[in-house]
Amino acid sequence: MKALAWMSERKDGKVLCKACKQRCVLEEGEYGKCDVRVNEGGQLYLTVYGLVSAMHIDPVEKKPLYHFLLGTSTLSLGTVGCNFSCKFCQNWEISQYPKMHNYRVFGEEYKPEEIVAIAEKLKIPSISYTYNEPTIFFEFAYDTMKLAYEKGIKNIFVTSGYETDEVLETSVPFLSAMNIDLKSFSDQFYRDVCDARLKPVLKTIEKAYKMGIWIEITTLLIPGYNDSEEEIRETARFIKNLYPDIPWHISRFFPAYLMTHIPPTPIETLRRAHQIGKEEGLNYVYVGNYADPSLTSTYCPSCGYTVIERSGFLGEKVRVNLKDGACERCGFQIAGVF
Numbered sequence: 001m002k003a004l005a006w007m008s009e010r011k012d013g014k015v016l017c018k019a020c021k022q023r024c025v026l027e028e029g030e031y032g033k034c035d036v037r038v039n040e041g042g043q044l045y046l047t048v049y050g051l052v053s054a055m056h057i058d059p060v061e062k063k064p065l066y067h068f069l070l071g072t073s074t075l076s077l078g079t080v081g082c083n084f085s086c087k088f089c090q091n092w093e094i095s096q097y098p099k100m101h102n103y104r105v106f107g108e109e110y111k112p113e114e115i116v117a118i119a120e121k122l123k124i125p126s127i128s129y130t131y132n133e134p135t136i137f138f139e140f141a142y143d144t145m146k147l148a149y150e151k152g153i154k155n156i157f158v159t160s161g162y163e164t165d166e167v168l169e170t171s172v173p174f175l176s177a178m179n180i181d182l183k184s185f186s187d188q189f190y191r192d193v194c195d196a197r198l199k200p201v202l203k204t205i206e207k208a209y210k211m212g213i214w215i216e217i218t219t220l221l222i223p224g225y226n227d228s229e230e231e232i233r234e235t236a237r238f239i240k241n242l243y244p245d246i247p248w249h250i251s252r253f254f255p256a257y258l259m260t261h262i263p264p265t266p267i268e269t270l271r272r273a274h275q276i277g278k279e280e281g282l283n284y285v286y287v288g289n290y291a292d293p294s295l296t297s298t299y300c301p302s303c304g305y306t307v308i309e310r311s312g313f314l315g316e317k318v319r320v321n322l323k324d325g326a327c328e329r330c331g332f333q334i335a336g337v338f
Contacts, residue, residue, distance in 0.1 A: 003049035035098035051107030067336030078131030245335035252289035
């Protein structure tokens with residue numbers, strides 16, 4: 001379903017897309033890097049407006065969000081297309097579909113009102129824009145977020161962190177939480193593996209935090225690419241310097257897409273990264289894609305008590321030992337939206 005993409009402006013007879021930090025300047029008939037935003041007749045159009053390629057009810061911990069609406073479900077949806085070209089993408093069948101099929105798109109048609117009605121009917125407290133990059137279908141996400149907000153339903157972006165300032169500022173107050181991928185602390189990695197840059201992601205993380213959006217950060221550790229101790233420490237220090245209570249999810253890599261030749265992340269690498277995060281002063285560090293309650297549970301930074309017990313592959317089995325968001329044992333306030 002094609003619709004006018006209003007996150008744009010005309011520039012020298014071309015169209016500047018203002019949705020993501022690729023900031024594509026498009027000539028007539030040209031598509032952006034996302035492959036779903038196109039200049040037609042001097043206007044920018046979104047070819048996936050209302051076209052949902054995937055929709056599921058997930059535990060919010062799958063996003064992953066460990067300090068936001070604990071133990072609840074979230075209505076998750078996405079379209080096709082992406083502004084990144086990550087060689088390890090786990091959802092490449094939808095994220096790279098337009099690129100691989102001459103800009104063709106697919107999806108089941110949904111109006112924003114219909115999506116919000118589903119969440120209302122099933123009493124689901126949040127909607128997650130995920131599976132592919134929500135920034136590229138921002139106009140569709142925005143229309144849905146605004147309606148959800150009016151109904152008291154929270155909105156979540158699971159994102160690579162390439163939102164422009166315009167998108168973030170337009171999203172307030174409708175966007176409640178973000179899980180942002182910090183894929184590496186190397187600009188070379190971003191350029192070679194993702195067709196993007198590091199600095200814009202860091203700027204998005206900083207701005208989203210300062211705007212008061214609840215954020216959690218995920219780093220997928222790929223053997224031989226971004227798993228050196230030095231890089232892991234750099235990532236942890238960046239998060240700590242911004243705010244030590246930002247949860248950091250260190251995720252296990254499994255072979256996918258163009259990286260099927262790379263083995264899964266060794267468990268010892270995950271454990272060491274978890275330890276480094278703690279050494280660098282982060283209060284909440286977790287390991288994902290590996291079922292170990294000791295690495296997915298939350299411990300009180302003050303007294304060490306287990307305030308949130310998590311088990312299951314996604315940490316989706318939750319037992320909460322909090323009272324009004326504080327540690328039952330010592331009363332220390334745990335960061336999050338509970």
